[in-house]
Structures are given as structure tokens and as C-alpha cells.
Amino acid sequence: MRLPPLVMIAASSLAPAPALAQGAALPGPVPNRPANDAGPAPAGPGEGGVSGARLTLADGATAALGSVVPTLDMTRGEIGGRAVPLRSFVVSGFASAGDEGAAARYVRGTAAGPMAVQDAAGTWFQLDLSGPVIPAGWWGVVAGDESKAAQNGIAINRAMAALGARSGGTLQLPAGDIWVDRTLDNRFSYVLVRGQGMGSSHDTGAPPVGTRILPTAPVTVLRHRSQTAAERGVPPAQNFKTVGGGFDNLMVDGAGIAPRLLHVTSVTHALHRLYLANAVSPGTEAALYDTYPDYRVRKGQAQQLGEAGDNQYGLVSLQMRQDPGRGTGSLDCVNFGGTSFNGNTSLMTGIEIICRHADGVGVRLSNADNLEFAFIRDQPVGGSGAALLVQAAVPGDSAGQITVRTISAGSAIKVEAVADRPGAVSVGDLHIIDLDGGNGTPMPVGPNIKVDNTGNATFVSTGSSLSGLALGNGVASAATARAYLANHPVFSAVVANQSNAGLAYLSNTTPYMQRVDTATNRFQFLGPDTHEFGTALRVAGAVGFNGAAPVGRCKLSGALPTDGSAGNAALAAALNAVRACLVTNGLAQ
Structure with missing residues (x-):
């Protein structure tokens, strides 16, 4: 925030002026009145002020007291x-x-200001x-002192x-550790609490920054929430949501004692750009987005809003981390509900x-x-957690x-089926x-589920059918699996030691399957009509038929003409020569 030119008033700055002591009045005329100051007019000569006083500035220049x-x-x-x-004046601290x-x-x-x-x-x-932008230190916020938790x-x-009472603004927090003993409750439109950096969840063991x-x-x-009807002093049918504001560019460390680090209820156009770490409370989540009931739908049932209570149009960027030994691993990162x-x-x-988490769900959509x-980047650290769960409704x-x-x-x-969640429709x-x-x-x-691009990756599994692997939920037939695969780009998935299991592979828009037998390291190509069109080869090392190494190379005769002039005898002789070469060298039988 830019302020007008400042100058420190000391006893020697004013003439004539007594030293400023406890209980003594500060002499000198009144500076220019700020635009938002509704106080009485400045004092003039004969009213206790000093007419024509000037201040000596740090560079030796002088200025009228009324200009600073x-x-x-x-x-x-x-x-x-x-x-x-x-x-108006500025304090030194x-x-x-x-x-x-x-x-x-x-x-x-006023006393209420x-x-x-x-x-x-x-x-x-x-x-x-x-x-x-208003610095939080103006309100007494102190960084680096745990004993100031209540004050902060x-x-x-x-x-x-x-x-919020002046219709919004940004509260700028200082850098460093700020301890608090209570919830920071932002329920005001266009009020943004901003830090000076949130660090990175990749900086394991690094000192916090910002x-x-x-x-x-x-x-x-x-x-971050809308106010209840009672807080606003209006009937529920007239209550409305909080708009804008939020929390930005700071880290919240639950220190292994906070049950939740961020809770958002019925706000719109909000900003949440945070690094959240070390919450504790199995069965909950580090960050929760939920809503108040809508008065129009749930009259008489703890209703709060006269409009739909959805969280909408927000900008959300969350890094979350559960370090071993800090907090609880069995915890969802974020629940959008x-x-x-x-x-x-x-x-x-x-x-x-x-x-970064262990048990629990990275992103739950309830x-x-x-x-x-x-993007979603899920970094499991053990346990049985899931990266993404879309729950049935x-x-x-x-x-x-x-x-x-x-x-x-x-x-x-995972996307839940209706049968996965009791009562889902x-x-x-x-x-x-x-x-x-x-x-x-x-x-x-x-x-x-639709997946456009899988990065040509290989996915390994065991004990499941080809169709079940392809769709992940047990498709009845390989034909159904191929129909599914036809809508997806190139990918492959290996399943070992199953008679109907194998590698699902998509080339352009036509699905092909490779049946794999890891006992013999052989595989077989199956086309869209499930008929064999390829030949079995050894996967590891050798490329000969039935795993045998090739014993020589094929020497082919000159190329046949492509204008259709080659006779049947010439074509047959060329094909037989290729066949004989493949058989002789262990490449066919």
C-alpha cells in the first residue's frame, strides 16, 4: 500500500515546541485532512495550533507540516x-x-471504528x-511467537x-510461522487472506518458506463460508451466499492436532491456493467442500439460504501432504461434496x-x-488409499x-456403481x-469411464480376464472389451497365466489382443474377429519359432514387377522361396 510522504516527528523537528512527553499534547498544525476523515476542521492560529510550522526532512529539505x-x-x-x-498520523509499531x-x-x-x-x-x-491491501500486523498479528496464538x-x-464491513479487501499476512488458537473464520464477501508463499509439497525436510x-x-x-441467516439478521428466505475472497498463497500445518485444515461451505467465486499438511482424524478429510441446505427445498429443516447453496465458480489449487509420523495417514485429502x-x-x-497420503482417498467426489x-497428482506412501473416487449418488x-x-x-x-453405495440411484x-x-x-x-490417452503404458495384473482387465469391472466378453477399447487411444495391459487373459492393445481404432503365457514367454496375436493372424514368438531374447533361435538369414531373389505382368508361376516361386527360408531358419513351420 502506498502512503503519502512520511516524516518522523521528533522534539527537535518543530519550533517552538516542547519535548513530547507522556500526557503532553503534541504541538504543531494539523496535516491535510484525509478523504475519509469525517472529523472536525483543522485547528488554526489561536486554537492551540502552531501557524506556519515547517519540518526538516531527512535530506535537509523542509516541508510545511500540513503537506505530509x-x-x-x-x-x-x-x-x-x-x-x-x-x-491522521502513522505509528512506529x-x-x-x-x-x-x-x-x-x-x-x-469513533469508538466503534x-x-x-x-x-x-x-x-x-x-x-x-x-x-x-491491509497488513495483518496493523491488527497485532505476530509471526514467530507461539505465545501469541490467542492474540493472532x-x-x-x-x-x-x-x-467485510467495508465491502472487501486483502489482508496481507507476514512471512514466518503464525500460531493461532482458534478457527480463522472468513464469512465475508470479497475478503481475501493472503500469505507470502506456501512452499511445495515436494520439499521434504526443507524449512518452510513464506x-x-x-x-x-x-x-x-x-x-470459508456464507453467514447463517441469524448472523446476518435476516429471515432464511432472504439469506444469500458469500461471494469472492478466500485464502491464498499460504501453508497450513495441522501439527498433528487439527482435525481439518480447510472447510468451505456455500461460497461462490472463491480463491483457495494452499499447501495443507499434517491433519489428524481418521475417516474425515484435510479439506472439505460442503453446502448449507436450501430454504426453498428444506423449509423448517435447519435451512439457511434463500438460494441454491452450491460451491461454484471457484479457483482451487491445493497441495496436501501427510508426512510419516505427523498427523494421520488414514485421511482423505479433499472431499468435494x-x-x-x-x-x-x-x-x-x-x-x-x-x-501425498497413505490410506483414505486423494480426491473424493461425494x-x-x-x-x-x-491435473490430479496422487503420491501414495503406502497403505490402501485410492487416488480418485467418484461416488454414486x-x-x-x-x-x-x-x-x-x-x-x-x-x-x-474408481467410479462407484449403484451397487457399491447403499441407497444410490x-x-x-x-x-x-x-x-x-x-x-x-x-x-x-x-x-x-472414458480415457482419451494413456501414454502407451503397460499395466500389469494377474488373475483376471482380458475383458475384465480392459474395462476394470468384469465385462462379459472379449468382444465387449474390444468395443470399449475402440474408443480409446493406444495402450496395453499385461495379465499373466490366464487362459483368456492377455495383453489388450489398440492400434489406431482397431483393437488387437495378445495372449501371454509367462511360463513359456510366448504370446499370440488375435485380431478383431478373434482369429489368429500372427505367430507365437519367444518374448525374452530369442525370436525363433517356439523359442528357438534363428539359424540363418533369408536371401531373397530380385523384386517382382508391380505392374501386374508377373505370372502365377513367378509369384508362386517367390512365395515358396520365402516360406522355405522361414522354415529352414527356424522362423516358421
Whole structure:
């Protein structure tokens, strides 16, 4: 935030002027009145001011006192002990000179104003919130001191409320570790809490950079939500959702005690760009998106909103990590859900998820539709977790169109069938544009799945049929599997030691299958009509028939003419020569 030119007022700066002491009035005329200051007019000659006073600046120049916003050599905590006959001024710090509260600007105000403080003469001053970005240190937020957890929690919540009352703004957190003892509850439209960097989930063991928030109590750390009807003081039918704002460019470390790190309820056009680590609470999730019930649908049932409560149109980029020994591994990374009856998470594009976890699900879609993920990167660290789960919908929920541009995962990808979830009535559609098979990403399992590109990868499994492998959910016949494969680009999947199992392979738009027998290292090509058109070869090393090494090379005669002039005898002689060569050299029989 740019401020007007500043100058430090010291006793020697004003002439004539007594030294500024505790309880003494600060002499000098009043600076220019800021635009948002509704206080009385400046004092003039004969009214206690000093007419024509000038200040000596650091470079030796002088300026009329009325042309600058003076910085006083006192902190906010010292204002109450001095009489300050100014309309606006800047303090040297919050609790001590040079701390995060330095450069805070105060203007004359009221006892109800933001961070209001009364000087020794009984005049009320309040923070000047006219700029678009307000430092959190102006409210008393302190980094690097765990003993300030209560002060920090109160200060950040108070700052968000004040920015909300003026229709939004950005609260800039300082760099470093900021401890809090309570939930940071952002329920105000267009209020954004921004840190100074969130680090990377790939930096194992590296010291944190930027801004890190740590709880000292088992609380949900970040809350972004619409206000309830009671909080707004309106009937539920007139309540509305929070718009814009959010949390950006910071890390939240649950320290192994926080049950949830981010909880979002019924907001629209929000921004969440965060690194979340080390939550604890089996069976829940590090980040949850849910909704309030819609008044129009659930009248009399704890309703809150007079409109659909969906989380919509947000920008979401989440890195999540569960380090061994910190928090709990059995934990979902993020759940995009909602409350039954007209409230879900939908209509978001470009969602970015990086998740490192053990048990639990990386990305769970429990009541969501029309979501587009830019990428999902799932990094399992053991356990039985899944990378992506699209749950079947129960009555009132939705499981709609989900698109993932790129997914790279080390654990399962699944779309639930109706039978997989008690009471479910429908399933969703999952469309994966690029599946990173080259890094071991498994084929998705379940109904209504389309995969455009699998990176020509090989997927290894055992104990399943070719058709079951191809679709992942037990297709009745290889013909059905081939029909499925015809809609997908090149990929392959190996299944060992099964009479009807093998390598599913797609060339352009025509599916072919290779049956593999690992006992003999032989395979067989089967075409679209399931008739053999190739020959069995040894996979490992040798290329001869039945595993025998070739014993020589074929020497072919000159090429036949291609204009149709070659007779039948010449064609037959050429083909027989090739056949004899292949048999002689162990390449055919």
C-alpha cells in the first residue's frame, strides 16, 4: 500500500515546541485532512495550533507540516498516554517500534471504528482502511511467537470482519510461522487472506518458506463460508451466499492436532491456493467442500439460504501432504461434496490437486458435478488409499460429469456403481483426457469411464480376464472389451497365466489382443474377429519359432514387377522361396 510522504516527528523537528512527553499534547498544525476523515476542521492560529510550522526532512529539505502524513515516534500502545491534536498520523509499531504494526495509519474516528484507540485528550482514532491491501500486523498479528496464538487468532478474525464491513479487501499476512488458537473464520464477501508463499509439497525436510499457519488447539484451521441467516439478521428466505475472497498463497500445518485444515461451505467465486499438511482424524478429510441446505427445498429443516447453496465458480489449487509420523495417514485429502437437496460442489474449472497420503482417498467426489480438474497428482506412501473416487449418488445428491485433463496416480481410480453405495440411484461420468500410464497410473475401474490417452503404458495384473482387465469391472466378453477399447487411444495391459487373459492393445481404432503365457514367454496375436493372424514368438531374447533361435538369414531373389505382368508361376516361386527360408531358419513351420 502506498502512503503519502512520511516524516518522523521528533522534539527537535518543530519550533517552538516542547519535548513530547507522556500526557503532553503534541504541538504543531494539523496535516491535510484525509478523504475519509469525517472529523472536525483543522485547528488554526489561536486554537492551540502552531501557524506556519515547517519540518526538516531527512535530506535537509523542509516541508510545511500540513503537506505530509507524520510518523510519530510512538507505537499504537502508547497513543492512550498522549494527547495527539492531529487528524491522521502513522505509528512506529504496534507493540514496539519496527514490528509488524509499523507504518499503520490512524485517522480520527469513533469508538466503534476498526482498532479504535483513545488518546489522553479523549479523541478517538481508528485504522485507515482506505487502501486495497491491509497488513495483518496493523491488527497485532505476530509471526514467530507461539505465545501469541490467542492474540493472532483474535486479530485475524477481527481484521476479516472489518474488511467485510467495508465491502472487501486483502489482508496481507507476514512471512514466518503464525500460531493461532482458534478457527480463522472468513464469512465475508470479497475478503481475501493472503500469505507470502506456501512452499511445495515436494520439499521434504526443507524449512518452510513464506507464511505458515499452525494451530495450538484441535480446531478446523481455515473456514470459508456464507453467514447463517441469524448472523446476518435476516429471515432464511432472504439469506444469500458469500461471494469472492478466500485464502491464498499460504501453508497450513495441522501439527498433528487439527482435525481439518480447510472447510468451505456455500461460497461462490472463491480463491483457495494452499499447501495443507499434517491433519489428524481418521475417516474425515484435510479439506472439505460442503453446502448449507436450501430454504426453498428444506423449509423448517435447519435451512439457511434463500438460494441454491452450491460451491461454484471457484479457483482451487491445493497441495496436501501427510508426512510419516505427523498427523494421520488414514485421511482423505479433499472431499468435494454438499448437502442433499439442491446443494453440491459444481461448475469449477482448472482445479489443481497434489496429494501425498497413505490410506483414505486423494480426491473424493461425494456430491459433485460439472467439475474440471487441470491435473490430479496422487503420491501414495503406502497403505490402501485410492487416488480418485467418484461416488454414486444417493437421492438428493448428484454425481455428474467430471473431467480430468491429466492424472498421475500411484493408487486406484474408481467410479462407484449403484451397487457399491447403499441407497444410490445413479452414477457419474468420468472423462480422463491424459492418463499418465508411463508413471504407473492404473486404468480406472467402474462404469461410465472414458480415457482419451494413456501414454502407451503397460499395466500389469494377474488373475483376471482380458475383458475384465480392459474395462476394470468384469465385462462379459472379449468382444465387449474390444468395443470399449475402440474408443480409446493406444495402450496395453499385461495379465499373466490366464487362459483368456492377455495383453489388450489398440492400434489406431482397431483393437488387437495378445495372449501371454509367462511360463513359456510366448504370446499370440488375435485380431478383431478373434482369429489368429500372427505367430507365437519367444518374448525374452530369442525370436525363433517356439523359442528357438534363428539359424540363418533369408536371401531373397530380385523384386517382382508391380505392374501386374508377373505370372502365377513367378509369384508362386517367390512365395515358396520365402516360406522355405522361414522354415529352414527356424522362423516358421
